[in-house]
Amino acid sequence: QLHLQESGPGLVKPSETLSLSCSVSGGSISSITYYWGWIRQPPGKGLEWIGNIFYPGSAYYNPSLKSRVAISVDTSNTQFSLKLSSVTAADTAVYYCARRHVERGAFDFWGQGTMVTVSS
């Protein structure tokens, strides 16, 4: 059974870089059937797609975040990571990692999410 688990600091200072990891178990990041992505949700608001990565390293980003975001697959091939630079309070959100089926085009499996607050 696939399991996705987000991890990383719950508090980040303004102007610093937010770094999160998603641990993948019960499935393979190197599968050609799936993209691996990040989605976020500010408190009480809707969902925003951040980006996807296709093994080994083809990444696609939301144009509104593209200048600040990077998604990569760790050398262990069991984790993928998100880095978001120059954060502000507007980046405060629950961050989810998820698997996106290539053919179905939908995120069919999600992690439980991790809350990240940007504050000094």
Add this chain to the structure above:
Amino acid sequence: QSVLTQPPSASGTPGQRVTISCSGSSSNIGSNTVNWYQQLPGTAPKLLIYNNNQRPSGVPDRFSGSKSGTSASLAISGLQSEDEAGYFCAAWDDSLHGFYVFGTGTKVTVL
């Protein structure tokens, strides 16, 4: 950034049919398939419908999706108390080199 518009709320009594609309444009719903997600309070979203009208294994057939032109709809028939949740449509948008966009979300209340 949402370019898919949903009504903020919808409601119904147990057993009723509730329909949620999702309005987009030619660059998203008009040219790509639509997905729907259900988000129960305090939990991660769950895929409900993919490819406009396909249900993943385990999703009750009370949930159905449809698409016409630049709009899509999710219908919940035989509404149950456990259906009280947020619902989001989503689609790929071909503008700006492409990006995945979610709808504004609809909160369904079971009266």
